[in-house]
Amino acid sequence: MHLLIQAIILGVLTGGLYALMTSGLTLxxxxxxxxxxxxxxxxxxxxxxxxxLFTYFTIDxxxxxxxxxxxxxxxxxxxxxxxxxxxxxxxxxLSLLMTWAMAxxxxxxxxxxxxxxxxxxxxxxxxxxxxxFGYQFPLVRVLAFVLSxxxxxxxxxxxxxxxxxxxxxxxxxxxSAAKLLGVNTDRTAALAFxxxxxxxxxxxxxxxxxxxxxxxxxxxxxxxxxxxxVLGGLGSNAGAITxxxxxxxxxxxVQAELSPEWSSLPFYILLVVVLIVRPQGLFGVRSRGxx
Amino acid sequence: MRRVLAPHQGLLAGVTVITVLALFPFxxxxxxxxxxxxxxxxxxxxxxxxxLIGGYTGYISLGSVAFFGLGAYALALTFQHIGVGNxxxxxxxxxxxxxxxxxxxxxxxxxxxxxRGLPFIIVTISLVIILQYLALNLTAITGGAPGLQxxxxxxxxxxxxxxxxxxMLVVFALTLLACAYVRRSRLGLMMFAVxxxxxxxxxxxxxxxxxxxxxxxxxxxxxxxxxxxWAYYLSTVYxxxxxxxxxxAMGIILVAYLGGxxxxxxxxxGALILTPAQQYFAYSLGANQFYLVAYAAVFxxxxxxxxxxxxxxxxxxxxxxxxxxxxxxxxSERQADAVGDVAxxx
Numbered sequence: 001m002h003l004l005i006q007a008i009i010l011g012v013l014t015g016g017l018y019a020l021m022t023s024g025l026t027l028x029x030x031x032x033x034x035x036x037x038x039x040x041x042x043x044x045x046x047x048x049x050x051x052x053l054f055t056y057f058t059i060d061x062x063x064x065x066x067x068x069x070x071x072x073x074x075x076x077x078x079x080x081x082x083x084x085x086x087x088x089x090x091x092x093x094l095s096l097l098m099t100w101a102m103a104x105x106x107x108x109x110x111x112x113x114x115x116x117x118x119x120x121x122x123x124x125x126x127x128x129x130x131x132x133f134g135y136q137f138p139l140v141r142v143l144a145f146v147l148s149x150x151x152x153x154x155x156x157x158x159x160x161x162x163x164x165x166x167x168x169x170x171x172x173x174x175x176s177a178a179k180l181l182g183v184n185t186d187r188t189a190a191l192a193f194x195x196x197x198x199x200x201x202x203x204x205x206x207x208x209x210x211x212x213x214x215x216x217x218x219x220x221x222x223x224x225x226x227x228x229x230v231l232g233g234l235g236s237n238a239g240a241i242t243x244x245x246x247x248x249x250x251x252x253x254v255q256a257e258l259s260p261e262w263s264s265l266p267f268y269i270l271l272v273v274v275l276i277v278r279p280q281g282l283f284g285v286r287s288r289g290x291x
Numbered sequence: 292m293r294r295v296l297a298p299h300q301g302l303l304a305g306v307t308v309i310t311v312l313a314l315f316p317f318x319x320x321x322x323x324x325x326x327x328x329x330x331x332x333x334x335x336x337x338x339x340x341x342x343l344i345g346g347y348t349g350y351i352s353l354g355s356v357a358f359f360g361l362g363a364y365a366l367a368l369t370f371q372h373i374g375v376g377n378x379x380x381x382x383x384x385x386x387x388x389x390x391x392x393x394x395x396x397x398x399x400x401x402x403x404x405x406x407r408g409l410p411f412i413i414v415t416i417s418l419v420i421i422l423q424y425l426a427l428n429l430t431a432i433t434g435g436a437p438g439l440q441x442x443x444x445x446x447x448x449x450x451x452x453x454x455x456x457x458x459m460l461v462v463f464a465l466t467l468l469a470c471a472y473v474r475r476s477r478l479g480l481m482m483f484a485v486x487x488x489x490x491x492x493x494x495x496x497x498x499x500x501x502x503x504x505x506x507x508x509x510x511x512x513x514x515x516x517x518x519x520x521w522a523y524y525l526s527t528v529y530x531x532x533x534x535x536x537x538x539x540a541m542g543i544i545l546v547a548y549l550g551g552x553x554x555x556x557x558x559x560x561g562a563l564i565l566t567p568a569q570q571y572f573a574y575s576l577g578a579n580q581f582y583l584v585a586y587a588a589v590f591x592x593x594x595x596x597x598x599x600x601x602x603x604x605x606x607x608x609x610x611x612x613x614x615x616x617x618x619x620x621x622x623s624e625r626q627a628d629a630v631g632d633v634a635x636x637x
Contacts, residue, residue: 033409035413083594087598092408094594096412097541097548097594098591100541101590102587104586105591108581109584112581112584223417226416227413230417261428265424265428268417272402275402275406275414279405279410280406
């Protein structure tokens with residue numbers, strides 16, 4: 001029982017981080033109707049930025065978010081401007097390939113700069129744990145969870161309270177109508193892509209803290225993030241958060257109770273079941289015609 | 292459907308191309324060139340098979356690789372448990388594997404077809420990831436990460452590649468033939484109807500499940516055949532390369548896009564350009580980071596400058612020129628008539 005609750009605690013803490021990574025994916029899908037296959041590599045990029053700042057400038061990973069987030073935002077906006085916006089023919093599908101090309105290209109650049117060895121950000125508080133009612137709360141994961149919540153709440157506030165947020169929601173409802181009403185859709189899409197990359201940058205710093213990573217880590221990561229999106233319902237924030245927690249929770253439970261090799265299997269089975277029973281995902285809206 | 296070639300011209304062109312390709316190893320090409328030829332034909336076959344689902348029905352599937360891998364594992368497992376002789380005999384197994392994997396793909400298709408559009412793409416990626424995961428972990432069957440060994444074929448060293456080249460050529464020719472047939476059939480018309488507007492097609496009485504499942508299973512069968520030949524050629528199968536979601540899955544689609552999706556010859560043209568380039572990058576830059584960057588750059592260039600594909604662009608130009616010539620001829624005819632009229636009046 002103790003082990004079970006401990007696994008649940010770890011699962012929920014990790015789920016928060018996954019939710020943060022997925023939120024960027026949801027945002028770009030909402031505004032541009034594209035699947036950003038580079039989201040995983042953006043996270044890995046964020047991890048390497050945090051790693052560099054920590055190793056060479058001894059800046060704490062949690063502080064380095066203040067640098068990595070604007071940096072990733074700039075990278076995201078630039079990539080959107082020069083690689084995604086020029087696509088005019090069959091934009092939804094080609095963007096998928098284009099973001100994948102970004103992912104491979106960035107992976108190549110990262111392995112050129114940092115090599116292909118596994119890296120990790122080893123801080124002095126790496127192995128510190130808080131103990132509450134006899135349960136372990138690893139400090140790094142707790143902080144990552146809290147920070148993820150803060151960023152998620154911040155994103156929610158931006159989307160629901162600001163002019164930019166209103167533009168994003170308008171574009172995601174109907175781009176042509178938003179354009180008619182004077183929303184600069186190109187600018188909104190670029191900013192949304194940038195914000196998506198920025199959240200990945202923030203998530204990346206914590207991703208680097210909780211585990212080791214190499215440039216190819218993004219492949220495994222994007223697979224998980226996409227699976228989370230489908231489970232929760234593409235484009236739904238609540239779905240992304242639920243999917244993320246379900247994924248992390250099931251992995252952590254199976255890992256603790258059964259076997260580490262099969263830790264991902266229950267999630268995949270659940271994914272298949274959800275697709276059969278409710279193809280739009282847990283929180284998705286059923287839409288007719290091509291999505 | 293716009294076609295540049297009339298049916299008999301198309302058949303003639305197909306037979307000519309396949310014959311030329313079949314004769315290619317006799318030119319005394321060195322084995323590393325034949326090796327590139329095998330991979331080019333593999334991509335051409337996989338791209339054409341992908342075209343059935345992605346190009347004709349418009350369902351962008353990243354699942355081709357899943358069936359490619361299943362075909363590869365099927366061959367290795369048959370070798371291990373049943374034994375199919377040696378030499379040329381195992382090639383007879385390839386079509387059987389194609390049919391078996393085609394049947395296996397139907398229930399998987401049922402799950403994937405619960406979605407459409409972008410979610411369909413994600414579900415098919417998940418399929419590849421799940422199969423790779425199973426191949427890694429079902430160690431009792433698949434041998435885990437090191438994979439399975441297939442006995443080396445007893446072909447003489449000088450001509451070793453040629454047999455696999457011809458086998459791959461047969462797989463490609465079969466795929467192409469199936470595509471050509473489908474394009475002219477009622478089934479193909481149903482597929483194109485699904486691509487243009489599935490809901491309207493259903494409203495007009497098209498049983499949309501038929502073309503969707505036919506395309507999915509057909510695509511799976513031909514991908515599996517390519518996978519089986521590939522496994523026999525490399526004489527080893529392991530999860531990372533059999534279910535390669537990173538390069539192969541995207542490479543297949545890139546080949547189709549580069550050539551022109553939905554066209555008959557597009558994937559072949561795409562493979563002819565891309566695969567040698569890719570192999571060249573791999574040899575000259577090594578399988579290192581520059582290879583990744585170069586590969587990504589090719590991707591980006593195709594997407595930005597040739598998104599409609601080589602074949603589509605050329606076909607459009609030809610058709611436009613032909614139309615212009617016809618209308619020019621009509622114009623001059625009309626002018627001649629007008630002159631005649633004037634002459635009569637005068």
